[in-house]
Amino acid sequence: TDHFTYDPGFTSTGSCESKISFIDGDKGILQHRGYSIEDLAENCDFMEVAYLLLKGELPNMEEKSKFENDITMHTMVHEQLHKFFDGFRRDAHPMAIMVGVVGALSAFYHDSLDINDPHHRMVSSYRLIAKMPTIAAWAYKYSVGQPFMYPRNDLRYAEDFLHMMFATPCEEYKVNPVLAKAMDRILILHADHEQNASTSTVRLAGSSGANPFACIAAGIACLWGPAHGGANEAVLNMLQEIGTADRVGEFVAKAKDKNDPFRLMGFGHRVYKNFDPRAKIMAKTCHEVLGELGIKDEPLLDIAMQLEKIALEDDYFIEKKLYPNVDFYSGIILKAMGIPTSMFTVLFALARTTGWIAQWQEMIEDPSQRIGRPRQLYTGDVDRKFVPLHQR
Numbered sequence: 109t110d111h112f113t114y115d116p117g118f119t120s121t122g123s124c125e126s127k128i129s130f131i132d133g134d135k136g137i138l139q140h141r142g143y144s145i146e147d148l149a150e151n152c153d154f155m156e157v158a159y160l161l162l163k164g165e166l167p168n169m170e171e172k173s174k175f176e177n178d179i180t181m182h183t184m185v186h187e188q189l190h191k192f193f194d195g196f197r198r199d200a201h202p203m204a205i206m207v208g209v210v211g212a213l214s215a216f217y218h219d220s221l222d223i224n225d226p227h228h229r230m231v232s233s234y235r236l237i238a239k240m241p242t243i244a245a246w247a248y249k250y251s252v253g254q255p256f257m258y259p260r261n262d263l264r265y266a267e268d269f270l271h272m273m274f275a276t277p278c279e280e281y282k283v284n285p286v287l288a289k290a291m292d293r294i295l296i297l298h299a300d301h302e303q304n305a306s307t308s309t310v311r312l313a314g315s316s317g318a319n320p321f322a323c324i325a326a327g328i329a330c331l332w333g334p335a336h337g338g339a340n341e342a343v344l345n346m347l348q349e350i351g352t353a354d355r356v357g358e359f360v361a362k363a364k365d366k367n368d369p370f371r372l373m374g375f376g377h378r379v380y381k382n383f384d385p386r387a388k389i390m391a392k393t394c395h396e397v398l399g400e401l402g403i404k405d406e407p408l409l410d411i412a413m414q415l416e417k418i419a420l421e422d423d424y425f426i427e428k429k430l431y432p433n434v435d436f437y438s439g440i441i442l443k444a445m446g447i448p449t450s451m452f453t454v455l456f457a458l459a460r461t462t463g464w465i466a467q468w469q470e471m472i473e474d475p476s477q478r479i480g481r482p483r484q485l486y487t488g489d490v491d492r493k494f495v496p497l498h499q500r
C-alpha cells in the first residue's frame with residue numbers, strides 16, 4: 109500500500125509517542141522525564157525513580173513516604189503461588205520461573221481488574237513493583253532448596269530484596285549498606301529505556317487490552333534473550349570462559365571473524381553509538397563497590413578491563429561503533445555481591461518492571477492508541493493450483 113515501509117528489526121520506525129525516557133544515542137544521553145540518568149543515579153533511590161517514571165514528577169518527602177507505604181502494602185504474594193514454584197524442576201532457570209509465576213499473577217488479578225479505571229491501573233502497577241522482589245527472591249530460594257523468606261516492610265526496597273535472597277529462618281541477615289546502595293543503583297540504571305524489545309513487547313501485548321500481569325510476563329520472556337537482558341549473564345559466562353587476561357586477544361579476534369557467530373557480550377547497542385551513559389555509571393559503581401568490599405585482584409575485572417581496552421582501540425569496534433553497554437559491568441558487581449549468575453537477568457526484570465508498567469499505563473491513557481499490528485513483506489508463493497492429497 110501507499111504507506112508501507114519495510115523495516116525489519118524496527119530500526120527507524122517510531123511506534124508511539126512517549127514522555128517517559130529520552131535517548132540521544134550519538135551524544136550518549138539518557139533522561140527520564142527530563143532528568144539525566146547521572147543525576148538520578150547519584151541523588152535518588154529506586155523508589156523515587158519509580159515514582160518519577162510512573163507519575164512524571166519527582167516526589168516530595170510526603171509523596172515519597174506515601175508511595176513507599178503503598179508499595180509495601182503489596183509485597184506479599186498470594187499463598188497459592190507457593191504451589192506454582194513447586195511445579196518447577198529445582199534446576200529450572202529462574203527466568204523461566206519468572207515468566208511462569210508473573211504470568212500466573214494474571215489469574216489472581218483478572219476478574220476484578222478494569223484496565224480502563226485509572227485506580228485499577230495504579231493498583232496493578234503497585235502490585236507488580238511490590239511483588240517482583242518477592243517472586244524473584246523466591247525463584248532463587250527454590251533453586252537452592254531453602255524456605256521462602258517473607259518480605260519485611262520495615263526494610264527499604266533493595267534491602268528487602270537482599271534480605272529475602274540471603275536470610276534464612278535460622279539466621280538473621282544484616283544487609284550490608286554498601287551492597288544495598290549498589291543494588292539500588294543497579295535497579296535505577298535498569299529502570300527504563302524507551303522502546304527496547306521487551307518494552308515494545310509489553311506495549312504490543314497490552315495494545316489488545318490484555319491483562320497487565322500477562323503483558324509483563326511477555327516482557328520478561330523477551331528480556332531473557334542474550335541479545336537483550338540475558339547479556340548480563342552472558343557477559344559473566346564469557347569472562348569466565350576467557351579465564352585469564354592474556355586470552356582476551358583471542359576472543360576479540362573471534363568476535364571480529366565474519367565466519368564466527370561469536371559476539372563480545374556486553375558490547376554494542378542499537379541506539380548508543382558513542383557510549384552508553386549507564387555503562388559509565390556502572391563502571392564507576394563497580395570500582396567503588398569492589399573497593400568498599402575490600403576486593404582486590406578480582407580476576408574477572410582484570411579481564412573485563414583488558415577487554416574494554418583492546419576493543420576500544422581496535423578498528424573493527426571503532427568502525428562499527430561498538431562500546432561496552434550497561435550489561436558489561438553489572439555482572440561483575442552482582443557477582444561481588446554474591447548474587448548467582450543465573451539471577452542477573454532476573455534482577456534486570458525486577459528493575460525494568462517499573463519502566464514496563466509506566467509505559468503500559470502511558471499507552472492505555474493515549475487516545476491515539478490502537479492495537480499494534482505490524483505488516484509484512486510477503487515473499488512466498490501465490491495462486492498455486494491446489495492438488496488433492498491422493499494426487500500429491
Ligand code: CMC
Nearest residue numbers: 334335336337339363371372373374375376377378428433
Ligand atoms: N561483538 C562483535 N561484533 C558485533 C557486536 C558484538 N558484541 N555487536 C554488533 N557487532 C557487529 C555485527 O556483527 C554487525 O556487523 P556487520 O555490519 O559486519 O554485519 C554490526 O556490528 C552491527 O550489528 P547488528 O547486530 O546489526 O546491530 P544491532 O543494533 O542489531 O544489535 C546488539 C545490537 C546489542 C543486539 C548487538 O550489538 C549485540 O548482539 N551485542 C551483544 C549482546 C549485548 O551485549 N546485548 C545487550 C544490549 S544493551 C542492554 C540490553 O538491551 O539488555
